[in-house]
Structures are given as C-alpha cells and as structure tokens.
Amino acid sequence: MGTVARNTPAEPTELRVLRQDEWNTWYDNLVNAFGGVPEPPEERELDKRLTECDRSLGVWDGDACVGTAGAFSFRLTVPGGASVPAAGITMVSVAATHRRRGILTSMMRRQLDDVRSWGEPLAVLTASEPVIYGRFGYGIATMKTTAEIDTARVRLSVPPGTDDVRLRFADPAAVRDQCEAVYARKVAGRPGMLARRPGWEDLPLLDPESARQGSSPLQCVLAERHGEVVGYTRYFVKPEWDEQGPKGTVRLRDLEALDPASYAALWRYLCDIDLTGKVAMHNRPVDDAWQHLVSDIRRCAVQQHDSLHVRLVDLGAALEARTYQTPVDVVFEVADAFCPWNEGSWRLTGDAKGASCKRTSEPADLALSVRELGAAYLGGVSLVSLAGAGRVRELRAGALAEASLAFGSTVAPWLPHGF
Numbered sequence: 001m002g003t004v005a006r007n008t009p010a011e012p013t014e015l016r017v018l019r020q021d022e023w024n025t026w027y028d029n030l031v032n033a034f035g036g037v038p039e040p041p042e043e044r045e046l047d048k049r050l051t052e053c054d055r056s057l058g059v060w061d062g063d064a065c066v067g068t069a070g071a072f073s074f075r076l077t078v079p080g081g082a083s084v085p086a087a088g089i090t091m092v093s094v095a096a097t098h099r100r101r102g103i104l105t106s107m108m109r110r111q112l113d114d115v116r117s118w119g120e121p122l123a124v125l126t127a128s129e130p131v132i133y134g135r136f137g138y139g140i141a142t143m144k145t146t147a148e149i150d151t152a153r154v155r156l157s158v159p160p161g162t163d164d165v166r167l168r169f170a171d172p173a174a175v176r177d178q179c180e181a182v183y184a185r186k187v188a189g190r191p192g193m194l195a196r197r198p199g200w201e202d203l204p205l206l207d208p209e210s211a212r213q214g215s216s217p218l219q220c221v222l223a224e225r226h227g228e229v230v231g232y233t234r235y236f237v238k239p240e241w242d243e244q245g246p247k248g249t250v251r252l253r254d255l256e257a258l259d260p261a262s263y264a265a266l267w268r269y270l271c272d273i274d275l276t277g278k279v280a281m282h283n284r285p286v287d288d289a290w291q292h293l294v295s296d297i298r299r300c301a302v303q304q305h306d307s308l309h310v311r312l313v314d315l316g317a318a319l320e321a322r323t324y325q326t327p328v329d330v331v332f333e334v335a336d337a338f339c340p341w342n343e344g345s346w347r348l349t350g351d352a353k354g355a356s357c358k359r360t361s362e363p364a365d366l367a368l369s370v371r372e373l374g375a376a377y378l379g380g381v382s383l384v385s386l387a388g389a390g391r392v393r394e395l396r397a398g399a400l401a402e403a404s405l406a407f408g409s410t411v412a413p414w415l416p417h418g419f
C-alpha cells in the first residue's frame with residue numbers, strides 16, 4: 001500500500017527534433033495532455049506559426065507522438081537593461097499512457113544540452129504546475145499580480161496632467177504597430193520583459209470568438225498627447241445584470257504607458273466605464289503603480305502567483321550579462337546536479353556598470369544550488385529570503401547581505417504574457 005508503480009516502457013521510444021510535417025500530430029499530443037479540449041483554430045494557427053521546429057523535440061512510440069517540448073528563441077531583459085538570449089521552454093507534454101517513465105526527464109536533458117550548444121545563457125518557462133521544474137534547476141524568479149478592483153467603491157487619485165491626455169477608441173489590429181512601439185520602449189526598463197520577435201505582435205490581438213464566454217470582442221483605447229501615442233490598453237467588457245442593476249466586468253488584457261499621467265488616464269478610464277462594477281486583471285507586475293492610485297487597496301483583492309521560472313544554463317555568462325545595483329564581490333559554491341558544467345566555485349565581482357563571473361579556487365562565501373541563483377537572477381527574490389528557508393548558506397559573515405542587496409532590482413521583474 002502507498003507505493004506508486006512506475007510505468008515501464010513496452011517499446012523503446014525515440015526522441016528527435018521535430019519536423020514541420022509532424023507538427024499536427026505533435027501538437028495533438030500537447031492538447032490531449034492538457035485535457036483534450038481543442039484550442040480555438042486561431043490559437044492553434046498562431047502556435048503553429050510561432051513554433052520553431054528546429055528547436056523543438058518530439059518523442060515517438062512508433063507513429064504515435066508521446067512527448068513534446070519546444071524552445072522559443074527569446075531575448076529577455078535582465079537587471080541593468082541588457083536583452084539576453086533565453087530559450088523560452090514551451091508546449092511540454094507527455095502522453096498520459098507514457099507518463100512517469102522518464103520521458104520528460106529525457107527531453108529536459110536534451111533540451112538543456114541544446115540550449116547550451118546554442119550559446120544561450122538562460123532557459124525560462126511558465127509552469128502548468130510549479131512542482132515540475134525545480135528538479136531540472138529552474139527557480140521561480142517572478143511573481144504576477146491578479147486583482148479585481150471594486151470600482152463601485154474604489155476611487156482613483158490621479159496625478160497632474162491626467163486631464164490633458166486624450167483617449168480614443170481604435171481598432172486593435174489597425175493600431176497594432178503604434179501599440180507595439182509603446183511596448184518596445186518599455187521592454188528595457190523592466191527585467192523579465194521579452195523583446196517582441198516577428199510574429200509575436202499578434203499574440204496580444206488573439207481574440208477567438210469561441211473563447212469570449214459572453215464578453216465583447218477585444219477593445220483598444222489609445223492615450224495620446226499632442227497627437228502622439230503615449231499609451232494603450234486592450235480589454236474586454238463582460239456585461240452582466242441582476243435585479244439591482246448592471247454589474248459588468250472589465251477584463252484587462254494589457255496596458256502600457258510612457259508616463260504617469262497617461263498611465264493614470266488609462267486606469268481611470270477602465271475604472272469608469274458605465275454599467276461595469278469591476279476591473280479584473282490576471283497578470284500585472286507586483287509593483288504596478290495603479291495600487292497607489294486607488295483609495296482602498298483591500299477592495300482590489302490583490303493576489304500573487306508564480307510566473308517566470310528561470311534556469312541559468314551557462315552560469316558564468318548569465319551572471320555577467322546583468323548588472324548589480326551595489327558593488328559585490330562574492331564566491332559562490334554552486335550545486336547543479338542536472339547541468340554539472342555549472343558545478344563548483346564562481347567568483348562574482350560587479351556593480352551597476354558591469355560584472356565578471358569566473359571560476360575560482362578561493363574559499364566560498366555562499367553555498368547554494370543553481371535553482372536559487374535562477375530565482376534571484378532577475379532581482380525579484382532575495383537571497384536573504386532564500387537563506388531563511390535554508391536554501392542559501394552563508395559561509396562568510398556579511399556575504400549574504402552584500403549579495404542579496406546587489407542582486408535586487410529597483411523595478412520588480414515581470415513577464416508580460418505567457419508563452
């Protein structure tokens with residue numbers, strides 16, 4: 001009793017790079033592993049266009065696809081503003097008939113070897129279940145805020161200049177490029193944001209009718225000053241009525257703005273839409289400034305959830321790619337059972353201008369695994385906090401505070417969309 005039988009393979013499976021003509025079979029395995037509900041055709045079509053087959057893996061049992069894993073070629077903002085190559089791990093699945101016999105492990109093995117050979121220092125993902133990826137060296141590096149503003153009760157205090165911002169409706173597709181230009185100006189300013197690769201600008205416009213569930217089509221409002229687009233928001237309205245009257249919901253997809261007044265103008269607009277009583281958001285930065293515009297944060301039902309998981313694939317290159325907000329000179333003793341090329345002692349020296357991270361034989365100041373370094377990498381998780389859980393050990397007094405402060409970020413890291 002209480003033991004779980006591990007499935008044993010009846011036939012050996014084959015792991016290989018995905019061919020374009022196998023994509024439909026491959027993707028069907030993914031859909032099945034997520035419960036078998038077909039994706040809306042528009043979403044499937046976009047996934048097909050975005051899949052980089054030569055960077056994707058399939059596991060085959062004869063003609064049947066039983067495992068999938070992809071790796072987008074992203075560039076990710078790190079503290080200091082550099083845009084660093086990062087493999088965006090995605091579409092991971094193993095057929096229910098073949099689970100728990102090591103197929104995921106074999107894909108993760110091959111994938112991290114591939115990412116290393118491509119010279120990309122980072123692998124990043126969002127997890128269906130956070131429990132899956134720690135064993136492969138991923139640490140939870142960013143959180144996202146979900147919230148629901150009770151707009152019947154909550155008032156917004158907006159900064160001077162808000163009334164000077166002109167708002168206008170626009171067709172989301174027609175003004176896509178103007179919105180993208182605003183987004184592009186925001187990317188370097190926040191760790192965790194992804195530079196938009198060609199094709200990805202269509203992701204925020206995805207609006208399959210079958211997925212609306214009573215909501216409007218996607219709406220877009222631009223914020224303009226002197227005729228120039230300085231912000232945008234895209235959202236849906238879900239009307240709802242009961243005996244007491246209207247209580248619709250504004251479901252926010254995204255909102256970006258270049259200055260506090262245009263930002264506040266867009267939030268005030270969302271909170272003031274007639275016949276609605278809520279603004280619901282599912283992915284905002286943990287330090288999003290709207291939380292300081294509202295009169296009653298408790299009535300905004302703020303929650304946090306794990307978002308981006310980060311894995312340092314080339315530890316030295318990754319730690320050199322970012323900057324450090326205060327001077328740091330520490331020796332890390334790093335454990336990395338899954339990618340042993342990272343194991344051992346590394347001396348990190350750096351400051352706000354740049355960093356060097358080299359192998360060393362000097363005595364270690366801090367002992368931790370690659371997972372903790374991944375968690376702390378974007379500046380959103382403190383090494384002190386990880387040490388409180390026993391996951392970082394201080395071997396030289398003072399080293400923990402020094403490193404923890406240096407690794408921090410003045411702007412909270414945030415992944416703006418799933419992938």
Ligand SMILES: CC(=O)SCCNC(=O)CCNC(=O)[C@H](O)C(C)(C)COP(=O)(O)OP(=O)(O)OC[C@H]1O[C@@H](n2cnc3c(N)ncnc32)[C@H](O)[C@@H]1OP(=O)(O)O
Pocket residue numbers: 033034089090091092093094095098099100101102103104105106125126127128129131132135
């Ligand atoms: C980035 C993304 O795409 S996230 C999406 C991930 N995909 C899904 O959630 C779809 C549904 N689930 C699945 O397809 C599969 O169950 C997977 C991919 C999560 C796991 O695949 P498997 O081939 O069964 O994993 P594998 O056999 O290699 O397991 C390796 C270890 O992880 C553990 N593990 C794997 N999945 C889970 C899980 N969901 N929960 C807890 N433990 C897990 C296994 O027990 C095993 O542990 P052990 O080494 O101590 O025995």
